[in-house]
Every structure is written in C-alpha cells, then in structure tokens.
Amino acid sequence: MSRQASRGTESKKMSSELFTLTYGALVTQLCKDYENDEDVNKQLDKMGYNIGVRLIEDFLARSSVGRCHDFRETADVIAKVAFKMYLGITPSITNWSPAGDEFSLILENNPLVDFVELPDNHSSLIYSNLLCGVLRGALEMVQMAVDVKFVQDTLKGDGVTEIRMKFVRRIEDNLPAGEE
C-alpha cells in the first residue's frame, strides 16, 4: 500500500526524466553509429530541425501567442513561453548585438544533461545540439531564417550553457501563381 502513496507528485518529474533518458539513449546510439563527433552533431541538428518544424504547430495551438513584431519579442516568447512549456525552464536573454539581430539564451540548468558526463574521447560532441535544430526548424516555419549554435556548455566545464541566436533574414512566402 505504501507504494501507492507517493506517486502523484512524482509523475510530473518522471515524464521529464523520460525525455532526458530517451534523449541520452539516442545520443549514445548515434555515437556508436558514427565515427566522429562532427557527424553526430550534424545528425542531432537534422533531427532537431525535423522536430522543430512539427513542434511549432503544437506550440502555436497550445500557447495562443500572436505574431511577433520584432526579434526582441521573438526572443521573449522563446525564452519565457516555449522553453517554459516544453522543458520547464526559463533561460535569460542577454548579450544583444547593437543591431538587435543577435542574442544569447543563458540556461542555468539544462534538463537534457541531467544525468550526463562527457567521456574524454568525445570532446567535440555538442551533446544538446538537438535544441539548435529545433529552434531553427520552428522559426523557419514562421518565416524566420536563423543561425543557432552553442557557445558555452556546462558539460565542457563552462559555468552556464549559452545558445547564440542570430537573425539571418525573413523568408518570403512564394505562393504558387494565381493564389493569394
């Protein structure tokens, strides 16, 4: 009977662990499948992209967030709504470029690396690279081409994890002729 008691509260934490563990198993498998870390990074980015282009629909439906007027607003929505919703964290936004087209997301604790240590022979592995792909894919679906990369990573001994996002251009819709 005592087993029944404590479960309800644990359940929320468990489902985020399910994601973290599944992601870990995926990275481990990719490290076995590919010979060098660069290929694993590329594969993670690609998979992230495919997730991002689908996730954006779920996000828009769930969050009822409207159109963003500038990149600053986009940054806010990503950090305060999207990260909160899917990973349960709120990264801080810093290091804006003077032109306002580049910023950093600072993750104090990255749930993807909860149980992770990088072995010495994988020093160029970007463990959480999936996130870059997700952000790139999701923003592409709302007509924004962005560059996303990790510049700091707690797994590599940095104090925080930092994702750098750079606005590249607006993607214009090319509607087929005769359609509005």
Add this chain to the structure above:
Amino acid sequence: MTRPEMADEALFLLLHNEMVSGLYRAAEQGEGENGRCITKLENMGFRVGQGLIERFTKDTARFKDELDIMKFICKDFWTTVFKKQIDNLRTNHQGIYVLQDNKFRLLTQMSAGKQYLEYAPKYLAFTCGLIRGGLSNLGIKSIVTAEVSAMPACKFQVMIQKI
C-alpha cells in the same frame, strides 16, 4: 497547470517519431544495415527502461511476486510513460504475460486503417525494450514482443526467462 504538463509529452512523442525515422533514413543512405534498426530501437528502449524503473522504485516497498511486478508495469509505469493504464493483462501462470493496450499512445497519431499496418512494428520496438529494461532491473529476465492487428490497439507479449 494541466496544459504545460501535456506539453513535454508532445516533445517525447516527436522525439520518438524522429528517432524511428532518423534511424531508417540513415540505414537507407547506407550508414547502417536496415535490419539492425529494430534492434537499435529496442536497445535504446532497454536503457531508458532501466533508468526509469530505478528512479521510479527507489522509495517503494518490495514487490510480493512476479505478478505484483507485472501489475506495477501495467499501472504505474505505463501511466507515467503513456498517460494511461494497460487495458488488459492476461497470463498463463507459467511465465507468459500479455499486456493489451487498446489505444497505444505511439500509434494514435497514425491512421487507424489497414494501410499503415506494416509500418507499425518499428513504432513498437522502443517500447518492447522499455518493458524488458524495466523488468530486467527488477531482476526478471524476459523476451518482449509486440503485435498489432488493428490500430491503434496493440499487444505486448512478455516471456519470462527462468534462470
């Protein structure tokens, strides 16, 4: 607060789908053998199952017997991972258990017709591993297979290996 709780589930479902299609995509491009995909997915599930059950049972009372463990898998474990319980558990009392889920979460996004039936196995391999990994950390060695006859219902058969 119920909505955000559903949200990380969406992320898991998308990740799982992408794991399946990513592996198969790589296999088609000759970066691995096709037949190995199911095994790889099963192995990934196994690792996750081991990790989950370890965290999940750390404060719980000792299980009474094998059936008690299976009930735990069907109720608590399944609810955590798939947000519902197994609908039916049957056993021959000789080490074979059949877990039936009438609306299996990883199949509900697919069309329910016969059209995609042949693609179902690759979406079940991870979960077979998940069950096997969970049981393995509770000291039960098993073989887990799955079958689908009408989507999105599916049956997992657990064969306990006596040591």
